Amino acid sequence: MKNIYKFGIFLLLVISSCKEEDKLNSSFNYLTFSETPDITVNQNSTIKQSVVFYSSVNSGNERTVNLSVNMDDTTADADSYSFPSSVTIPANSNKGEFELTISDVNIGDSGESLTIGFDVSDEAIFTGEDLSLNIYRFCPLDINNFLGDYTITEAGYGDYDTTITLDPTVENRIWITNFWDWTTDLAYYDFNPDDGTINMPSQPITMGDGNTYNCVGSGTYNACNGTFHMEYQGDVTGTIHDFTPK
Numbered sequence: 001m002k003n004i005y006k007f008g009i010f011l012l013l014v015i016s017s018c019k020e021e022d023k024l025n026s027s028f029n030y031l032t033f034s035e036t037p038d039i040t041v042n043q044n045s046t047i048k049q050s051v052v053f054y055s056s057v058n059s060g061n062e063r064t065v066n067l068s069v070n071m072d073d074t075t076a077d078a079d080s081y082s083f084p085s086s087v088t089i090p091a092n093s094n095k096g097e098f099e100l101t102i103s104d105v106n107i108g109d110s111g112e113s114l115t116i117g118f119d120v121s122d123e124a125i126f127t128g129e130d131l132s133l134n135i136y137r138f139c140p141l142d143i144n145n146f147l148g149d150y151t152i153t154e155a156g157y158g159d160y161d162t163t164i165t166l167d168p169t170v171e172n173r174i175w176i177t178n179f180w181d182w183t184t185d186l187a188y189y190d191f192n193p194d195d196g197t198i199n200m201p202s203q204p205i206t207m208g209d210g211n212t213y214n215c216v217g218s219g220t221y222n223a224c225n226g227t228f229h230m231e232y233q234g235d236v237t238g239t240i241h242d243f244t245p246k
Helices: 002-027
Strands: 029-033 039-042 046-059 063-069 086-089 093-103 112-118 125-127 131-138 148-154 158-166 173-176 187-191 197-206 212-222 227-234 240-245
Touching: 039 046, 039 093, 046 063, 046 086, 086 093, 112 125, 187 212, 197 227
Parallel strands: 029 125, 039 131
Antiparallel strands: 029 046, 046 093, 063 086, 063 112, 112 131, 148 158, 148 240, 158 173, 173 187, 187 197, 197 212, 212 227, 227 240
């Protein structure tokens, strides 16, 4: 008889515990962003990226979630991004989705950051980490952006002028005047559109002393702003040039 009585009390405790757990679960909600890749937008273009987020529970009703930018962790220009201020999780689902639009507006060479968070006031709703994205700009090579008057900054020497022209027969090849600030010969460089590198093939250049020097080098370019960097070998080993449009 005592065993039956104890079992009855135990059963009541279990039922009560389950009801209390159901009560807690029904008021508990956890929101989290799905992993979203960094975004690269082409120069002078716009790109759209889908962002997915989840709730820890399903609901028979549609739910609205507010979003906002964490300005403390965002460097991107406000004109470079847009997304809805509120989004919905459909009824009978725990998944929501919205579209993020990124435009090439004031995106620096090293990229920018954008951090988006859930804007909730209900203390019963818990949120995961904010969505932190890196935004980059991609500029395809247009060799015409590397033509015209430039300044050469030679490390340890100083600045001097050069004029860059296009080779009429070899694709993505340029010619420069005043190489090494000591010649009337032209020097040529080949730009690689696939990996952002420059090659100065080995070439003889007659300098101001009347002697001919073997000049060869390699470097990288920035297709977004038309600058490039060269380091030389051969008879001018150790020379470093930075080219900046005037």
